[in-house]
Amino acid sequence: MHFDASDTLHWVECILSIQVIISSLEIIKIEDILKDEGLLSWRIHRLNHPKVALFIKKIRLDFLFRFQMTRIVIVIRILMAFMISIFVIINFSVLMPLLFIFFSTIFLTLRNPQSNDGSDQMASIVIYSCTLAECVTAGYGKEIAIYFIVAQSSLAYATSGFLKLTKKGWQNGDYVPEILKTSSFGNLRLLAYIEKKNLLPLFWGVVWLTGTV
């Protein structure tokens, strides 16, 4: 299949910039948890990887992980994500803002990984791949990066779908109402509706869809 690698990569980067803006704004909205007294205190979290924390201190970057600096990094990250979209539109190289997002992603992964979910992990993989691809000017490296992103996306949904197929609770539809009963992922109205009607074929559809996409 033929496609223009540069154009495709630019589309991916535009979608990526939206994800970066939303996820960064989410962290800003609940920024209190990043404070020393919050749930994601760096003072405590650095004990998870003492060697990494020691290395960060040794190279004198520990100040970056404090609350105020983390906030500044996130704000600049949002600006850089906007710049990516603008640069794509005016056909200017996105390498500079992408590099900042690349390093800030590494920083945020070290700083507060507990609050990240699967979508953040997928975004990180796309950020690393796009940055590596943008470092080459020729199309071939970009093509490889796109194939890699496609392969990772397929792997993500295929794994999830196939693992669901192995469990009886997914096959007979038991798990869906159980998930809906939680306030973390559920919805009271949807739960009431599902408990009234038999939606087993729909659940199977979800399993097959995630397994075959």
Next chain:
Amino acid sequence: MKAYDIFLSAFFLIWFILSVMSQLKNKFILKMRSFDCLHLIPNWRFFAPIPAKKDYHLEYRLKLGESNTTRWERIELVAQRNFWSMFWYPSKRLRKAFNTSVRRIKRRLSDSGFDSASRSVSYLHLLNYLQNSVLINNAKALQFRIISQQDFAKNRKPRLVFTSDWHIQ
């Protein structure tokens, strides 16, 4: 093909092979993942194979005197979801951070016992948060516990997951 292209191809190929092996719960990869502080090796699950079917809640009580303890108070960490939550729900990160701490405490508890769990970083996260967010004017000590239940179930049946030691203020 330039040298950089060959390097890039090899790099992406190795990364993808490691990602596939990670889904198969390969022992070598599982060990490698404990060093993967940049989260480069993914573990794609998305509610599979067994989805999360419980809500976790954080509760605390204070010791005011020798035999005077307050009732258990629940900390409402996260706002309830509404229609707009599918587009904008920052609290999900707060919930994820809390749930991750709970999962790690539970794992340590079952693998190595209470002492190990109460020395874990996740335990310290919860304790640090409570000691700084709860009004403890006259309190001599603080204790917390983790409760699991299905918030929207008709029969909620709260279950005790973990109770901490008393911590002197």
